[in-house]
Amino acid sequence: MNGQEEWHNSPIGVFDSGVGGLTVAREIMRQLPNERIVYFGDTARVPYGNKSKETVTRYSRQIVRFLETQQVKAIVVACNTASAYALEDLEKEVDLPMIGVVKPGARTALAATANKKIGVVATEATISSGIYSRYIEEYDSDVSVIGKACPLFVPLVEEGLWEDPVTDEIARRYLTELIDSGIDTLILGCTHYPMLRSTVGKIMGEGVTLVNPAYETARELKALLAERGLESGHRPGLGTELYRFFVSDAADKFQRFANSILPYGILSAKQIRIDEF
Ligand code: DGL
Numbered sequence: 706m707n708g709q710e711e712w713h714n715s716p717i718g719v720f721d722s723g724v725g726g727l728t729v730a731r732e733i734m735r736q737l738p739n740e741r742i743v744y745f746g747d748t749a750r751v752p753y754g755n756k757s758k759e760t761v762t763r764y765s766r767q768i769v770r771f772l773e774t775q776q777v778k779a780i781v782v783a784c785n786t787a788s789a790y791a792l793e794d795l796e797k798e799v800d801l802p803m804i805g806v807v808k809p810g811a812r813t814a815l816a817a818t819a820n821k822k823i824g825v826v827a828t829e830a831t832i833s834s835g836i837y838s839r840y841i842e843e844y845d846s847d848v849s850v851i852g853k854a855c856p857l858f859v860p861l862v863e864e865g866l867w868e869d870p871v872t873d874e875i876a877r878r879y880l881t882e883l884i885d886s887g888i889d890t891l892i893l894g895c896t897h898y899p900m901l902r903s904t905v906g907k908i909m910g911e912g913v914t915l916v917n918p919a920y921e922t923a924r925e926l927k928a929l930l931a932e933r934g935l936e937s938g939h940r941p942g943l944g945t946e947l948y949r950f951f952v953s954d955a956a957d958k959f960q961r962f963a964n965s966i967l968p969y970g971i972l973s974a975k976q977i978r979i980d981e982f
Contacts, residue, residue, distance in 0.1 A: 714937050716741035716949070717926070718772030718780040718801075720765075723751035723952075724863070724962040725896025726783030729806060731967055732919040733781065734948070737927055739937040742948045743775045747979060749954035752859055753786040754828025754895070761830065765791035769799055770982040771951070777801065778935050781926060785810075785827055785894050785918070789834040802929055807831075809925050810892050810918025811840040817914045818890040821848045824883040824913075826905070827894030829854040837894060851886045855879045855895075862897040863962070872904050880908050892916045900966075950974040 717737075719730050723746045730744050745768050747753075753761050765787045772780055779802040782788045782795075788805030796803055814823045825837045831854075838850040857875050866872045883891065891913050893899055899917045906915055930936045940947075948971070952959045956974040963971045 712778055713935060714741070715776050715778040716743045718743050718745070718769075718775060718777035719783050720745040720768045720772065720780070720787070721747070721784040721896055722753035722764075722786065723748045724959055724966070725859070727963055727966045728896055728899045728917075729781065729783035729919040729922055730948075732923040733926060734967070736923040737930075739940045740930075741937070741946070743772060743777055743951070744948065745771060745951045745979075746953075746959055746974075748952045748959055749979070752828070753784060753790075754830050754856065754859065756786075756830065758790040758830075758834070761787055762791040762794055764979075765795060766798070767979050767982040769795055771977065771979060773799075773801070774982075775949075779803065779926070779930065779933075781922065782806065783919075783922075784896055786830045789831045789836040802933055802935070804922065804925055804929060806896075806918040806922045807836050807894070808840055809921035810894060810916055811837055811844070813916045813918065813921040814890045814892050815841060815844055815848065817916060818848065820887065820889045821845070822886065822888045822890075823848060823850050824886065824888035824891040825850060825852045825894045826855045826858070826879065826883070826891065826898060827852065828859070829856055831894055837892060851883060851888060853879055853883055855898075858895065858901060859897050862900045865965075867900050868904060872901065873908070876901065876904050876908050880905065884909060888913060890914045890916060892918065894918065951977050953977065953979040 782805040788807040792805040832852040
């Protein structure tokens, strides 16, 4: 990369275990329309949510190495599980500015809660890492955090059953103990769960605020780029590819899913060998 001017115009690397991180990419596109994005979805190795910290960290490290080859100026770990398990290690190893989705989600929930009872729904890995509780209790030790792993939500979303009686039934089973605990705020602590927002909202009722960490993550990314003088000053001109998508498997399936989440059709997703990085 030659010179500061070009560096400003470098893309932001966004990665996830698969398609779910597109909910975060979508928010970055909306709030930071001048920024280019290189998205990587690890579709060959998804899900991360039932894997060990060691494995998720190894996978995430390979993805970061790949994104570095794309000359990204910052990295967003859009996956909650990777944010929970790998981000702290990666931050020590990599020079680029990096943010995850967990801290922004925790901060939004803290601002939203009135009764200081916050629920978190996420993958088994994110819940057992205890990371949301740790961040929230670091800011305010009077807040109690109740976590619930919802492992069937990811396949339901990937099967397109966003609003379906089967999803209602499973959601009711998962959420009953959170309703009983009296929380007034619920963090959708997994990339896929914003797609179930209306189902979860209907079951939790109007008194519970649902937090989608993607919104605050994009806001924090914007502030981080401004602080480091890394904002792209203008929307890239015609002929420059604004968004590029890479996956580790099943590019066609990824493309179909992306087209149901993003506000415009993506042209293509390129398959790469991520285990070579
Ligand atoms: N992206 C993951 C997360 O946000 C969900 C899917 C998976 O288990 O890999 O935790």
